[in-house]
Amino acid sequence: RTIPPIFNTVYGSDDDPSGSEAGTKVRDFHHHVKGDMPDGGRYHALDPDTYFWAHATFVEQVLYFADTFVKRLTQAEKEQIYLESKTWYRRYGVSDRPMPANYAEFERYWDRMMGEIVVAHPTAKYGVGYVTKGFPCPKAVPPALWRLIAPVFNSVAAFLTTGGLPPRAREHLGLPWSDRQERRYQRFAAIWRSRPVNWVWDHLPMRLRYNGYALKGNGHT
Template sequence: MTDQADPAPLGPGTLTWRYFGDTRMLLVGPRAAVLQNMLPALGQGVLDHSVFFAETFARLKRSAGPILNTVYGGPRSAATGRQVRDFHREIKGTMPDGTRYHALDPETYYWAHATFLDTLLYGIETFIRPLGEAEKRRVYEESKVWFRMYGVSDRAMPEDWEAFQAYWKRMLDEEIVAHGTARYGVGYVTKGLPAPPKIPAPVWRAVSPPLDAVARFVTVGGLHPRMRELLGLPWSDADERRYRRFAAAVRRAGRLWPLLPEAVRYLPQARRAFRRARASQKARRPARARR
């Protein structure tokens, strides 16, 4: 894939636009980030090159914006995607077994993208509504358009939805491991959330227990069972029942979701894209229709 011909961006008619920037996706927790770091090459790249360990939440915030803008950037989507790609050019090194890794290896880069697709599908079905097979195929085809925005070879990308399902099963069964980077990423599940700057220690000790409990519940509940198994995170049948009740309550509340302000329902990148789309639609309307 070269930079010469930009692919057409995703737009208002896509399910990805409709759901990826929905704030209910935040309830999935760090599923994608943890999964990414369970691929040895990717986890090693983060370990060797990232500030993830020094400023975890700031790093996640900086990463999320460009990814969202690759989906919602309209004519700028491909340029943003190439910027995201170029951030990774120097992320390379040697694995503990002596093999080389590079963040732009197509298999490694595609895995990172695949975790966002998985999280999108999981988030929709868990907290918003079930998806039919045709809709899953549609989201998968949209994910192929999205991936091509990065200007990275798509040789590792499965041809269709059925092939992706086989790929996903193989990756979970055979390729992911409990890499130290992934373990660190869920460390607060057992150790508690780090105290934010400027909050006095006595205050944090008083308010952190309920916050830790919520973070633990959302994080571990949002992980794939295979991830919990590899990372050694306890999750009982009772926990699973509570999580399912929680998810069902969120889905039921979805009937009221359209009544909330857009600023509550969508992340800023999505809201800006929606405003652009509405303005463009209004500009294309014949003058007589605008009267």
């Protein structure tokens, strides 16, 4: 239920209720998300520092995957993406007090969070646990077939999942990653950034390149 309003928050227009109201709808999903911290403190998802951190992880992944798999971004392009993300964040209606003013400040914010604040919570460890122990057989797949494809699937899934995490996140979560694996991952990424792949991508119809929310937001309906 969260995907449509999130996409409308990102791609919607302030002049269109489907866009202007989507952010507050996403925010309101989080009213009940609260509890106790291991140190005895309390947390709430709508605390501005907590809510912005969740947003920051989205922004960082957009920047990372564009820079890794599409093209090497210039500083100006990174700045533009970050500034546009500020518009997206403000649509949630949560205080923007923790939000860095520009991309350079966002980089410093990210480094501080990863180096000093973020810890390997059991929930996060559980979420990436299948990377090391393998994924269970999906209900729709016959067990005999899964036994045949699982070794390849698990190997590829672990490679892509672990390689796509920030280095310090891998360290926090105790995920093994060698220099050799990093070189393989970067070679894989370079293929996707190559001119032939980008040429093919640029010549695909818009409906194949972007989801419906993005097409609507950019006037291609």
